[in-house]
Amino acid sequence: LPPPALQKLFPDNCSLQIIEEEAGDLGQLFPEERSILSEHAASSVQKLFAAGRLAAKKGMVKLGVTPTAIGRNEDRSPRWPPNICGSISHTQGLAVAVTANKKDIWSLGVDVEREDRKVNARLISKVGTAMENEWFAKLETAQQNLALLRLLSAKEATFKAFYPLERVFLHFSDAEFTPISKGFEGQLLKSASRVHPPNTRFLVLQSVWNGYLFSACHIPQPDPSL
Numbered sequence: 001l002p003p004p005a006l007q008k009l010f011p012d013n014c015s016l017q018i019i020e021e022e023a024g025d026l027g028q029l030f031p032e033e034r035s036i037l038s039e040h041a042a043s044s045v046q047k048l049f050a051a052g053r054l055a056a057k058k059g060m061v062k063l064g065v066t067p068t069a070i071g072r073n074e075d076r077s078p079r080w081p082p083n084i085c086g087s088i089s090h091t092q093g094l095a096v097a098v099t100a101n102k103k104d105i106w107s108l109g110v111d112v113e114r115e116d117r118k119v120n121a122r123l124i125s126k127v128g129t130a131m132e133n134e135w136f137a138k139l140e141t142a143q144q145n146l147a148l149l150r151l152l153s154a155k156e157a158t159f160k161a162f163y164p165l166e167r168v169f170l171h172f173s174d175a176e177f178t179p180i181s182k183g184f185e186g187q188l189l190k191s192a193s194r195v196h197p198p199n200t201r202f203l204v205l206q207s208v209w210n211g212y213l214f215s216a217c218h219i220p221q222p223d224p225s226l
C-alpha cells in the first residue's frame with residue numbers, strides 16, 4: 001500500500017497505486033496493452049509501461065471496478081474505460097497510477113520524478129512564465145535544481161489532468177505556478193475547457209517519498225448548472 005502521505009495527495013475517492021519497475025510483469029498485460037509496446041523497446045521501458053498499467057488496474061480493483069485493458073489514444077494518452085478517469089507516470093525504478101470513478105472526479109494528473117534528477121537551470125527560461133523566472137532567479141543556487149524539478153513536475157501533472165477534458169494542449173507557459181507549502185497553486189493563462197477559462201485556479205500537491213517526488217492534480221466534476 002502506498003504510504004498515507006502519498007494517498008493524501010488526492011481526494012479519498014481516488015486510488016493511488018505504486019509499482020516498482022522490477023514488478024512490471026509483461027505477462028500480466030492484456031493483449032491490447034501488449035500490442036502498444038514495440039518489441040524493440042528497452043527492457044526498462046517495457047517494464048515501466050507494464051508497471052504503470054498494472055498500477056492502474058490495481059487501482060480499478062480498489063474502486064470496485066473489473067479491470068479491462070487500458071489502451072493508448074493516438075495522442076499517447078491512456079484510453080480509460082468509460083466510467084473511469086486516471087493518470088499514469090513512470091521514472092527510473094517506479095511507476096505510479098491514480099484512478100477514480102468519473103462520477104466522483106472529472107480528471108486526474110500525476111507525475112513522478114527521481115528527487116535527485118539533474119535539470120539544466122537554463123530550462124527555466126524555456127518553460128517558465130516571467131513571474132516564474134523571477135521567482136527562480138531569487139532562489140539560492142543550491143535550491144534551484146529541486147525547485148525547477150518541482151515546477152516541471154507540477155506542470156506535467158497539470159497537463160495530464162486538463163488535456164483529457166477537451167484535448168486542449170497546454171504548453172509549459174500556459175499555466176503559472178506560485179509555490180505554497182504543499183506544492184503549488186496554479187493559474188491557467190489560457191482556456192483549458194468550457195468550464196476552465198483563463199485565470200482558473202487549481203492546486204498541485206506534492207510529496208517526496210523514498211527519493212521520489214510526486215505531483216498530483218485533480219479536477220472535480222463541474223457544477224451541473226454550468
Ligand SMILES: CC(C)(COP(=O)(O)OP(=O)(O)OC[C@H]1O[C@@H](n2cnc3c(N)ncnc32)[C@H](O)[C@@H]1OP(=O)(O)O)[C@@H](O)C(=O)NCCC(=O)NCCS
Nearest residue numbers: 049052076077088089090155156159160163170171172175
Ligand atoms: C505527456 C507528458 C506530460 C508525459 O510526461 P513524461 O514526464 O514524459 O512521462 P511520464 O512517465 O510522467 O508520463 C508518461 C505517461 O503520460 C501519459 N500521457 C501521455 N500523453 C498524455 C496526454 N496527452 N494526456 C494525459 N496523459 C498522457 C501516458 O499514460 C504515459 O504513460 P504510458 O505511455 O505508459 O501510458 C510530457 O511528455 C509532455 O508532452 N509534456 C508537454 C506538455 C506539458 O507538460 N505542458 C505543461 C502545461 S502547464
